[in-house]
Amino acid sequence: MNSFQSVFRSDLFQGQTIVVTGGGSGIGRCTAHELASLGADLALVGRKIEKLETVKAEIAQTCGVKVSIHSCDIREEEKVTATVAEILAEHGKIDHLINNAGGQFPSPLSSINAKGWETVVRNNLTGGFLMAREVFNQYMVKNLGKTDMSITNIIADMWNGMPGMGHSGAARAGMLNFSETASLEWAPVRVNAVAPGFIASSGMDTYPEPMKQTIMQLDKTIPLQRLGLEAEVSGVLAFLCSPAASFISGSCIRVDGAAPNARRIWPVGTGKQNPVFNSFHLGGVPEVIQRRDAERAGKK
Numbered sequence: 001m002n003s004f005q006s007v008f009r010s011d012l013f014q015g016q017t018i019v020v021t022g023g024g025s026g027i028g029r030c031t032a033h034e035l036a037s038l039g040a041d042l043a044l045v046g047r048k049i050e051k052l053e054t055v056k057a058e059i060a061q062t063c064g065v066k067v068s069i070h071s072c073d074i075r076e077e078e079k080v081t082a083t084v085a086e087i088l089a090e091h092g093k094i095d096h097l098i099n100n101a102g103g104q105f106p107s108p109l110s111s112i113n114a115k116g117w118e119t120v121v122r123n124n125l126t127g128g129f130l131m132a133r134e135v136f137n138q139y140m141v142k143n144l145g146k147t148d149m150s151i152t153n154i155i156a157d158m159w160n161g162m163p164g165m166g167h168s169g170a171a172r173a174g175m176l177n178f179s180e181t182a183s184l185e186w187a188p189v190r191v192n193a194v195a196p197g198f199i200a201s202s203g204m205d206t207y208p209e210p211m212k213q214t215i216m217q218l219d220k221t222i223p224l225q226r227l228g229l230e231a232e233v234s235g236v237l238a239f240l241c242s243p244a245a246s247f248i249s250g251s252c253i254r255v256d257g258a259a260p261n262a263r264r265i266w267p268v269g270t271g272k273q274n275p276v277f278n279s280f281h282l283g284g285v286p287e288v289i290q291r292r293d294a295e296r297a298g299k300k
């Protein structure tokens with residue numbers, strides 16, 4: 001019995017092995033559940049082994065796929081090399097890598113010291129690169145053309161900058177460019193990025209309460225008028241591993257409810273609830289045109 005109700009076919013990833021970093025919580029945990037429900041064997045990677053043990057036990061209750069767990073800080077090169085070797089020893093193959101592990105501490109740029117900057121860049125750029133390089137070098141390069149393989153890198157909706165997140169935004173921008181270059185150098189392995197916007201994931205629980213409250217109220221500025229769900233990211237990750245995405249590489253899929261499209265010049269949304277559009281619908285004339293017409297009339 002599968003507990004996760006995926007929109008995809010239940011045997012979609014039968015016989016495939018998928019590595020999910022950060023699989024012990026939030027989006028990574030949800031992705032692990034969805035992929036397992038679709039028949040994938042999984043290798044879950046994270047720093048805290050207890051979190052991974054819990055997810056492994058949850059999956060064991062609902063489906064019979066093989067799940068291995070690996071304690072590894074993705075910022076440590078030797079550990080990453082050894083972990084990928086360990087995964088291959090256990091599973092014999094890696095069809096897809098989902099580079100999801102990441103995170104940062106909020107801070108204004110002026111207060112970030114070199115160690116803090118490097119910590120976050122290593123967490124959100126170097127670590128993902130190391131995982132991808134090892135999976136490619138140790139397995140994928142030896143199996144090019146035999147089967148569809150992919151690497152998906154989670155970045156974040158921090159386009160045009162995000163106050164308090166300068167170190168992370170810089171790292172995510174780097175990860176996008178890395179994905180684009182890898183899609184060229186490593187083809188036919190497909191390499192893509194996924195950029196979530198504000199997702200109500202358990203990862204948000206790591207933020208202080210006032211910041212969490214502020215984030216929860218962001219729904220008013222998001223055109224879809226709500227935060228995203230973990231499963232709305234995991235569905236896209238499953239899609240990118242699937243044959244339905246076999247001609248998608250070097251791309252970035254945004255999962256953000258159109259948040260970056262809202263320029264905040266006037267309220268988002270159309271129709272009766274929006275006073276700006278409402279005035280157009282009612283044939284109302286914006287103030288500036290009324291003034292211009294009045295001035296012209298006065299000149300006659």
Ligand SMILES: CCCCCCCCCCC/C=C/C(=O)SCCNC(=O)CCNC(=O)[C@H](O)C(C)(C)COP(=O)(O)OP(=O)(O)OC[C@H]1O[C@@H](n2cnc3c(N)ncnc32)[C@H](O)[C@@H]1OP(=O)(O)O
Pocket residue numbers: 102103104105106107108113115116117119120123156157163164165197198203204206211215
């Ligand atoms: C001001 C407004 C901000 C608005 C914010 C909006 C937020 C919306 C963001 C939406 C997009 C992203 C969402 C998500 O990512 S959800 C996931 C959430 N989860 C996390 O981010 C948690 C992950 N964080 C961590 O795991 C750790 O903090 C991290 C890996 C980043 C660092 O852990 P590590 O143990 O490796 O490092 P240390 O704690 O030893 O720290 C090393 C140095 O880093 C500096 N540092 C660390 N924490 C802070 C801090 N809170 N403030 C300032 N500096 C910090 C510091 O230099 C540390 O060295 P020292 O301890 O020697 O000083």
Ligand SMILES: NC(=O)C1=CN([C@@H]2O[C@H](COP(=O)(O)OP(=O)(O)OC[C@H]3O[C@@H](n4cnc5c(N)ncnc54)[C@H](OP(=O)(O)O)[C@@H]3O)[C@@H](O)[C@H]2O)C=CC1
Pocket residue numbers: 021022023024025026027028045046047048049051072073074075100101102103104123127154155156157195196197198199200201202203204206
């Ligand atoms: N939620 C959101 O709104 C958004 C999230 N994102 C990104 O999506 C990804 C998942 O986030 P989310 O699920 O929300 O948050 P979580 O904090 O729940 O997930 C992050 C996971 O990454 C693991 N991790 C972090 N650093 C390392 C490391 N150095 N080595 C190995 N594992 C690590 C953590 O496990 P452990 O502590 O055991 O190491 C944790 O399970 C992250 O990259 C996040 O930045 C991007 C945009 C928005």
